[in-house]
Amino acid sequence: MPTKIILFLFALTMLMFITLATHSYSQVNDNSYDYIFAHRYSGIHNLIFLNSTEYSGTEIVNSDKKKPAVQKKIEADSTGGKYSISIRESMDGERILICLTLLDSDNKLYDKEIEIIVYNMLGKKVLDLFKGIPKPEECARDYEIPKGKLPNGLYLCVAQSEKFRIVGKFVISR
Structure with missing residues (x-):
C-alpha cells in the first residue's frame, strides 16, 4: 500500500516538473509541441523534441521569380452549337x-x-x-x-x- 502512494506521488511530481518546465500557453496559440519550432525553446524541449534542419520558413521572392500564369483557356461549352x-x-x-x-x-x-x-x-x-x-x-x-x-x-x-x-x-x- 505505501509503495502505491509513493509511486503516485513520484508520478505527480514528474508530471508537475514537465508541466512547469515546458513553455505552454493557451492551446489556440501554442505551437511549442510542434517539432519545427522546437529550436526556439530550451530546457526540457531539447530533451524531448529534435531540432529540425529541414524547415526553411516562408520565402518572399521578387515578381521575376514567380511562375508564369496558366496560358490555356478552357471553354465551358465545347460543342460549338x-x-x-x-x-x-x-x-x-x-x-x-x-x-x-x-x-x-x-x-x-x-x-x-x-x-x-x-x-x-x-x-x-x-x-x-x-x-x-x-x-x-x-x-x-x-x-x-x-x-x-x-x-x-x-x-x-x-x-x-x-x-x-x-x-x-x-x-x-x-
Missing part, C-alpha cells in the same frame, strides 16, 4: 409547353435524333415526351405535357442527343 430549352405554362393553364432552340455550330438547324425525357427529383423517369428528329422549323412546335399526367412536384425536363444535353426545370402545383 446553340442549344436552349424554354419551359412555360399554356394560356389555359392545363399544359406545360417546352420549346427547344437547336442550332448547330454553323447556325444550321439541328437535324439529328433527339429525345426529351421528364424526370422527378428522385431521378426516376416519369415521362418519355419525344424521340425522333425535330421539325425543320426552329421551335417547330411546343412539346406539350398535360398537367393531369403528372402529380404536383418539381420536375427536370432533359433534352439530349449525341452532341448536347440540356436541362430545364418546371413545377406543377394545382
Whole structure:
C-alpha cells in the first residue's frame, strides 16, 4: 500500500516538473509541441523534441521569380452549337409547353435524333415526351405535357442527343 502512494506521488511530481518546465500557453496559440519550432525553446524541449534542419520558413521572392500564369483557356461549352430549352405554362393553364432552340455550330438547324425525357427529383423517369428528329422549323412546335399526367412536384425536363444535353426545370402545383 505505501509503495502505491509513493509511486503516485513520484508520478505527480514528474508530471508537475514537465508541466512547469515546458513553455505552454493557451492551446489556440501554442505551437511549442510542434517539432519545427522546437529550436526556439530550451530546457526540457531539447530533451524531448529534435531540432529540425529541414524547415526553411516562408520565402518572399521578387515578381521575376514567380511562375508564369496558366496560358490555356478552357471553354465551358465545347460543342460549338446553340442549344436552349424554354419551359412555360399554356394560356389555359392545363399544359406545360417546352420549346427547344437547336442550332448547330454553323447556325444550321439541328437535324439529328433527339429525345426529351421528364424526370422527378428522385431521378426516376416519369415521362418519355419525344424521340425522333425535330421539325425543320426552329421551335417547330411546343412539346406539350398535360398537367393531369403528372402529380404536383418539381420536375427536370432533359433534352439530349449525341452532341448536347440540356436541362430545364418546371413545377406543377394545382
